[in-house]
Amino acid sequence: MLQFLGLRFKFIYLFLAAICMAAQADVIHLKNGKSIVADSTHEVNGRVEYTVGENTFAIPLSLVETIDAGMPASVPGASQPAPSEDVPRPPEVQNGKDLIAQVIRDGQIDAAALRSIEAQGNADLSAAANLVAANFEEKRNHLNEAARYFNTALGFAPNYAVLLEHYASVLVKLGKPAEAILYGERATRASPEASEAFAILGYAYYKNEQLREAIAAWKKSLALKKDSKVEELLARAEREDKAEADYREQQSSHFVLRYEGSQAPDSLRTDILSVLEEHYSTLQRDLGAAPGNISVSLYTKQAFFDVTQAPAWSAAMNDGKLRIPVSGLTGMTPALMRVLHHELTHSFTGYITHRHLPQWLDEGIAQMEEPRSASMFGPRLAALYTAGRQIPLDQLESTFQSYGQDEAFVAYAEALAAVECIRTNHGMANLAQLLQKLGSGEPIESALRSTIHGGYAQLEGEITEYLKKNYGQ
Template sequence: MKRITTQLFCLISLFSIFSPVADAADPLLHNIYGVDLLEEGKIEQGIEQLEQAYRLYSADQTLKKNLATAYALMGQKLLNKKSYPEAASQFEKSIELFPDDPQYHLLRGISFTLAKNVLPAQYELQQARKLGGDSAESLYFLGRLHYDAGETDKALEFWEKATAMAPSDTFLSGLMEKMRREQAVEARMERGHSSRFIVSYDTEEVKTDIALAALDVLEQVYNGVGTDLSCFPEARVPVILYTKRDYREVTRSPGWSGGLYDGKIRLPIGGIVEITSDLRGTLRHEYTHAVIREITKGNCPVWLNEGIAELQGRLEFNTPLRELEKAVKTGEFIPLKRLEAGFAALGTSEVHLAYEQSYALANFMVATYGWHRMRTILSNLGEGLPIDKAIAGGLDDLGLNLEGVFDEWKAYMIREFGEKRG
């Protein structure tokens, strides 16, 4: 779906047919000025003028509609910045003016969905359906609520309806293809849960006691990771334990992948007979991704995301940094820009270096600048800042930016592993 959160409805015309007048207390003058400000992208100032116009003449429907639309524009801006609770508050103001407009309920429901505030999200999305009928957007986000709760069958039901309403939408068609792969495997799985996790597992190759032991490990790491990152997600995290064959089929991940987090923790552990320290590290690693997504709202470069996850996972199972040692001695580091989007396109040896380099850099940042500054950087990312500005803001008292951090880290690595050759 073409960026559902940012292309949901066509805003009504913000212009009125009124002519400007000289009286500063004239609501029509405030209205025209407010509309001009909105057109210039000055939404906050535009709202101030439109609020003044509406206070002076609340009976006029054009002034009322312009103000409601301005609140929606501000909500849309906040959605784009991933400030979901604040966006919901703006859409609520639009609803107060026009309680029967389904679009405002839809947008508020989307904001709550993305904020993982389930009950208000369900209410607003159902209100949108009640007032305006089904739409692909409302059905998609209702399905997403069920999917995030581990209710795959119910999610699929909503998404099938959404796809039928928008058959040419490539996002939805791709989603349905992925869901059918999941369903073919997960339909035969058993399920269990703890206070913070829901586990699904293939009983043919994953014993129940192993699944329950994995849940126990996750309950333990919940507190450890949460303490370091000052984040304790409230919603239960789904965990899927696959056979290796089914893991490749469902996730279509590279051969070197030993687990992933995409809203669910997915692990290929079929056939294991005990929880090893390696598996404990993988569980801790993947859960860390869930916490980072919660803090940053998905706005985190892969090198930092994987670096912090590796930092956590290596508390359980640590391995030598062989590829990184080679890179330090040759000076052949992978540029961070290449590691921002993902590791999937890298070759096997490069992947090992990517993980080791990301870990070493994240570990250096935490050891040198402290967890409190790392948490600030992640919070800045959650506010929608790009990584360079997020780091500059988090390390403002030290006068460092991303380039400065990378340079300090490389100098430290050379001291650790020896001068580079050549």
């Protein structure tokens, strides 16, 4: 028994030591509130150069608030300042440097070393080694590879709660909430006092359209430990539950439509599902991949803003579900069709990239697919770019939701111009490939270089020339 306890203690030490993985990292804090986790950083000629794995990138020093050198890499996948799945975080623990050094060599996983560790027949050590590999891949947003290593680790340590939490979290990010629920429930049974386990389980329930179960799980999480993010999620779910308490449901091949009977006549619902199904096929052809069933909720205008807390200029929202205000409508209109096209496109880009894409690209593609053209504001944009007064694309990577109406107009216009330029100069196939590369975990600069053969600087120049050529006066 003492020997068994000693082995369990050793595994717990290795496990806790491994889960945050990778050596010390530098954290770049940007003035827009986001952070970049890098392997190393240094300043060169008014720019901050940073490395992630084998790739080197640079941003203007003027965008940087502070740099924390040698900090633990706290958030897997946070090396890129791009929108991501807003899953509650599993707990963080400390590094096991000896094991990491064996598994991670020259910036990549040493598969032979991993097999050698597994061949020793020590289940605890094998689980910890696969955990190192999983966290290495998760940090780089290689979610499919991370899931594979987490699953292998669970084969060696099937009831370890923290491992179950991390695996469930990755499965949600991969768009597999039903599968995530199984592991989230196992995590709560393995560690019933772990608030993080209930937080992640709640998110999996929420993404799987089990609203009441999500609310119960988040309440349990908060009873164990207060957390502002979980409080936010719970408040949103309760607003949604209240607004949709008496909603009915209608399904088509790829959509589940929820609506209040008096606010959504038969003709409107039929038109909406028809438009969505037709555009689903268009997007699948344009982008080369498609999500599974998509939820759509129809609201009165007041209920829409009550549930989403969206800015006043919002025409609709996609936060994993399409939320559409339809007050007073009895059938399809050109404006509603554009909104449906736009919001459905976000479901596709989010699915392909696991929501690991800059906002300018997401909104640009969504506008292009409405379809909308930059011609309506082309001359003004051409003058803006020619004078060098545009908002740089690397400052349009995070959400536009905090912008006022005038700022948002410029941001959306620039996003559309950027995507229109890429499609015109490099083709729709390269635009789709750019999304695939982001989904595989590549940073945006690297993905741009491997598709359009240049990073942000070249793209800004191309956009300027594109606008001058087509809309300049």
